[in-house]
Amino acid sequence: MDRKLSRPFILFGGDYNPDQWDDETIDQDIEVFKKTKINTVTLPVFSWAKLEPSEGIYNFEWLDHILDKLDEAGLSYFLATPTSAQPAWLSRKYPEVLPVDIAGRKRTHGMRVFFCVNSDKFRERAAIIAGKMAERYKDRPGLIGWHVANEYGTYCYCENCQKKFRSWLKERYKTLDELNLRWHTCFWGKTLYDFEEVVVPTELNDDYRFNPAVQLDYMRFITDSTIECYENEAKILKAATPTLPVFTNISGYIKKLDQSKMVSHMDTAGWDNYPWPTDERSFPAMKHDIMRALKGGESYYVMEQSPNQQNWQPYNKLKKPGEVRRLAYQGLAHGSDSSLYFQMRQSVAGQEKFHGAVISHSGRTDTRIIREFTELGGELEKLGDQFICGKADSRIGIVFDWNNWWALELCSGPSKDMDYLREVHRYYKHFYYNNYSVDFLIQDVDYSKYKVIVAPMLYMMKEGIAEKLREFTRNGGILIGTYMTGYADENDRCIYGAYPGPLKDVFGIWVEETDALYQDEYNQIHEIDDDSCSYKCSFLCDLIHTESANTLAVYERDFYAGLPAVTVNSFGNGKAYYIATAPDYEYLDKLINRILVDEKVEPVMKSSGEIEIVKRIKDGDEYIFAINHGNERGIIYIGDNHYKNLLTEDQVTGTIDISAGDVMVMKKGIDK
Numbered sequence: 001m002d003r004k005l006s007r008p009f010i011l012f013g014g015d016y017n018p019d020q021w022d023d024e025t026i027d028q029d030i031e032v033f034k035k036t037k038i039n040t041v042t043l044p045v046f047s048w049a050k051l052e053p054s055e056g057i058y059n060f061e062w063l064d065h066i067l068d069k070l071d072e073a074g075l076s077y078f079l080a081t082p083t084s085a086q087p088a089w090l091s092r093k094y095p096e097v098l099p100v101d102i103a104g105r106k107r108t109h110g111m112r113v114f115f116c117v118n119s120d121k122f123r124e125r126a127a128i129i130a131g132k133m134a135e136r137y138k139d140r141p142g143l144i145g146w147h148v149a150n151e152y153g154t155y156c157y158c159e160n161c162q163k164k165f166r167s168w169l170k171e172r173y174k175t176l177d178e179l180n181l182r183w184h185t186c187f188w189g190k191t192l193y194d195f196e197e198v199v200v201p202t203e204l205n206d207d208y209r210f211n212p213a214v215q216l217d218y219m220r221f222i223t224d225s226t227i228e229c230y231e232n233e234a235k236i237l238k239a240a241t242p243t244l245p246v247f248t249n250i251s252g253y254i255k256k257l258d259q260s261k262m263v264s265h266m267d268t269a270g271w272d273n274y275p276w277p278t279d280e281r282s283f284p285a286m287k288h289d290i291m292r293a294l295k296g297g298e299s300y301y302v303m304e305q306s307p308n309q310q311n312w313q314p315y316n317k318l319k320k321p322g323e324v325r326r327l328a329y330q331g332l333a334h335g336s337d338s339s340l341y342f343q344m345r346q347s348v349a350g351q352e353k354f355h356g357a358v359i360s361h362s363g364r365t366d367t368r369i370i371r372e373f374t375e376l377g378g379e380l381e382k383l384g385d386q387f388i389c390g391k392a393d394s395r396i397g398i399v400f401d402w403n404n405w406w407a408l409e410l411c412s413g414p415s416k417d418m419d420y421l422r423e424v425h426r427y428y429k430h431f432y433y434n435n436y437s438v439d440f441l442i443q444d445v446d447y448s449k450y451k452v453i454v455a456p457m458l459y460m461m462k463e464g465i466a467e468k469l470r471e472f473t474r475n476g477g478i479l480i481g482t483y484m485t486g487y488a489d490e491n492d493r494c495i496y497g498a499y500p501g502p503l504k505d506v507f508g509i510w511v512e513e514t515d516a517l518y519q520d521e522y523n524q525i526h527e528i529d530d531d532s533c534s535y536k537c538s539f540l541c542d543l544i545h546t547e548s549a550n551t552l553a554v555y556e557r558d559f560y561a562g563l564p565a566v567t568v569n570s571f572g573n574g575k576a577y578y579i580a581t582a583p584d585y586e587y588l589d590k591l592i593n594r595i596l597v598d599e600k601v602e603p604v605m606k607s608s609g610e611i612e613i614v615k616r617i618k619d620g621d622e623y624i625f626a627i628n629h630g631n632e633r634g635i636i637y638i639g640d641n642h643y644k645n646l647l648t649e650d651q652v653t654g655t656i657d658i659s660a661g662d663v664m665v666m667k668k669g670i671d672k
């Protein structure tokens, strides 16, 4: 993102849907925004039907009136193109815009994000309304950027998608021979003799639905189609306002589309953070770090979080006192320049009427949520632009790839419990709970600044990745690899000659077989020089042979008791660890901690208690975020350095307390 596009303050506020209520209510809302220091809203996300009541007839006056009020109040806003919810007349008049689902059913009008991304008619009408908005509002003083549609991610399987999929395959593979080779169609007699024989992988075609090579290409195709659909509007907005950022918000369920490819077409990443109450606090932190990676470490926007409970979970827990504040600072700590929420006022009816909001159905301002927002808004205003655009400074990287994710979870075997995000999190959380900064390595990142790289379940060997990891290790890096590594190429064709394929010599092992454990089953491992201490392991157990590697730990049970479970291999000036099974946290903590101490990789700061500590650096200044997620006071070990607590103005050094649930934002150095 071009840094000049950023605002000199933390964006605080969120989705606002004032087309649902009258003038008096809007005026009350603006008073609440002033009181709570809300400075930014996003609108009109779902208002296409109101803006274009029939084809080519537009009604922008109501939106002009609201924007006048927002401008008068000095608020900033992202204008959203309303195209994630097409009007009923459009679906009725042009049924081709409606999607066909995986069951092959033509769907009727409804929902949102419920259109075929390949529909030419949809794109035509979407481009027209985006153009009208751009022309009408491009010079508005409050406009700070464009939010295209909302949470893309609909998969369609209509005739038109099928036609475009065939063209996409022709473009990608050029010849049928190549397509047959890549999809390995000779298995089960599926050789294709004409591109017209290709069908979409729906439930109407189980061969295709269950052929991972076809599925994988369909997911790539839908990502590319969604990018085209996004660009169809984005290019118009960009032309009208070249200096404003144009992007969309990524759904918190980030798997559906290759977000690294999507965001490469945007000016910044923006995402919607809806952690489940049962999520470990490290899980949303990990997603934040993934979002920061989408633009190569640049800051991003949290576009939505919930100010209180959600409505779409089975049990919608209230956010506990202070939880909104901790979640806000968690995002800011990991690289967000905003803390935006869905929604400002609770809708009176409809699908999300019980979703939390800053202003609830009561309309009152003497509520817990408004009190918490007022305090948070005051703090964020005080922090100003100090760490805006600040970056992380990590020596630890985790390789992450959407195609790898899809391919792993499309596998039939070795286990139905294949969950890439969970396995990445298994390794991420060691670093998180010990206050180490981690960068996710997506696409073409330079590995040379990292000391330790973890590549959990790097199943797909995309072109160049093995060479990059080999080079990194040879030059003195520490590589940590796991089960399900080095299996397949980009078309999910397995690599002959034993796993981990092209990384065999780097790890100095080869995998003969892989055992899948039941959900409640576990094996045990112990280190070879200490059999007094056993650790549980689960999920998968590779049966490996060492070649040049040394064994660090062995299995204790089953017919493979005594075989290596964890190994290390010297390779060039570096080392490569292979973890053949999923060990429990205690063992990983011990192993990874030993590696980090050996490599002299330092945590941001040490702490005790349930404290999250994260660093951002801006213009050489160091900002430390300390968030106490626990119900007990915690301790931060600052050492000899001096920091200024930006929320209280206190100078801090040495060992300091942080009370239960509290947050500190500190700037390094003595305040002059």
Ligand SMILES: [Zn+2]
Binding pocket: 099, 100, 116, 117, 118, 119, 156, 157, 158, 159, 160, 161
């Ligand atoms: Zn379609």
